[in-house]
Amino acid sequence: MVKRLLILTLLILTCVFCLTTCDLFVAIFSMSPFPGYLAQAVASVDMRDDIEKFLGDDYSDWESDVYVLRNSTREQVFLVVRRNPGPQMVYVFDTKLNLEVSCEVDTQRRIGLVEALNENFVVGGVQFNYSDLSPMNPPEDPYPPISEDTWQKYTFAHGGSNYIVWNDGNQLGCTSYNSSWGTTSNGSALISMDDEVRLAGLGYEPTLVDPILGAGNTPVYLLVYCREWESDRGFLYIVRTVASEYPNPAVSVNLVTDGLLNGRTSSRVRDVEDRRPALYTRKGVVVEARNRGTFRLVSLEGDVIKSFYITSDERTPFDFDIDGKYYYVFNQTTLRLYKAETGF
């Protein structure tokens, strides 16, 4: 009897162990009405006092963003809190979530960038010194000093220039600036002739060599969202471009008819949504699935590596470090900033 029970227990444990390697089993068992990052958290910081002090009493209309930026020497986590209407506050943390600097600015800007000049950090209208994180511009003068709106636009800095990239219909638009943010040129590329496309994210990779682009070509991955109206389904394409070719990247890809042409465009990543930006990490691209709150890690070739649940609350901002090891989430209810392991 005891022997039978022992065998049965071992059998059950073996089955459970095998099932834990099955994505569907894991997805079902790790479902929760609570955000998934709570169970991934390795650290958190309570920002209630600081944020309530900034927002003041009886203030309900506000929003936040999280940026994780790395330059040659350090990685920082930035939390931007905006009053609507009103000023915004930028909190700067190290990767252990120790608050290092905070800075209030009068004008709202949505930008997060390691800029060309000295690899300073530019977040939410504030330029932070690359070495000591001291704010370098006065609160009344937002940085960078450009008139261009950066809403739903993506940025990167390469070769001493700063670039702002966006899509305008089926054209990819790009403005390049020199290191002191003077305009140098504008450019564009055709990214699609059919369907609705939108630039959902951008990944600038200064370190790794892309096997298709080859050595010496710093890759910029365009994360392009496309909606097919017939099926009402969303797709993601990852388009490899070369940073040095901007603002006129030498790609002209019709995603509908020749999506896999010359190997620069990934295969379709099916059943994704564009409620949130797609995010590049060195483990792959993270994009939200149709099932709200569930995200997919996708290879540059467009293969789904894994699915995981973060949160279905669209107000919750998060960003990944470029290694794809951790992500940082700000819970607007508890006013806590979490550092969570990706498990990638």
Place this chain on the structure above:
Amino acid sequence: MKYRGIAPTAAIAGVFLLITTTLWTQEAKVPGKTFKTCLFPTVDLSATEEYKEYQSIISNQLRVELRSAGFTIIPREEWEPVRERQGVRVSELYQGGAAVEVARQVNAEIAVVSFYSVEERQLILEIKCYDVAENALVSGVFKTARINLSVYNVIGEAVAELIPGIRLIGPPPIIESPVVEEIALLSEDEGTEIYLGDEGFVGRITNGQLQLPPIPFAIDSKITIEKRKEDYHTGVETIKLKEPEMLIELKPLRKRSHRATELNWTLGQLMGFGLAQRFYFDPDSFFLSMEHYFYVQHNLSDSKPVFHHDIRALVGGYLFTGPHATLRMNLTTGFGMIMTYFWLADQPMYADFYWNVINMSFELNFRRIMLYARVEQKYALGSGSAHILERGWISVLGEGPSTFTFGVGRKW
């Protein structure tokens, strides 16, 4: 105008019309049986003799009707000596007691008496029929009418109404179809009282069975059996009688449940389980339920577990089907709170209050056990000093119902 002048002609015409009609429309309905009937003369109870001619009219009509319906009329010559011997006057033969005694002496089965009175030209007519053996009134007719030509119609109606009542007496009708000779009920519910539709209480299950008393149910007829036992739900079964000897195994009764203990499993909370206790206000019908669900939030690989305790109180009740039904549905609503704490150090404890707006549960109902699947809809209140969930619908699926719960319950 005096109707008496036309009375003889009209009476004869009227009576013959009625007789003819009656003969066409009525037949003796008791095959093989003719009742010996003592028909006594109609008695005029009027204050005057002005309307005495109705005596013979009514008597004759009754005689014709009874004969045509198959009754055997005992001649007056037979019962008259008896009446005289007993000292009963003819004018007293409207009284049931006297009439039945005379009829009994001549071995009649039925005694029919009739009387009338006329006051201020208003006829009051009464005809009664007695079962001699039972000394009981079995049929009676009471009529009133104005004295005019319509009085003959009223007399005809009264006689016609009397006949069907008489047919009720006598031995039970012969059932030509085969009947069930024996019905035995088997039941595991010792002491259950058995009731049959029209017969009422017929016995109690003893030593697992009950032999029903001999009631000649026809083959292929249906009987409805009601089962009653203290602290059990009353059960009703309708059974078709197919054979002359029926051995019927009754379905077991359902004990009234006053409490139930549940073990359940909820999607989105699969790494844990819930325990609930129901308290029925009304057995197996309306209830209050207290539930505690403990679960761990984990991704089955590198996660730091988060612990949740979901505590809620629900009230609800069953719809559509009763406690004997195999498939039942209930609705519940209530309030709850989810307490959350972390494996990770230096984290606060959170409490999320929610309104469990509606749960719809489909249940497989067995005697002591129930298995159920429940659709739940919860709304986070977003209140309290430390909570994680924002105000809004809670859902583990992103959209649609909050979650699904599967459970098993033991009824007590």
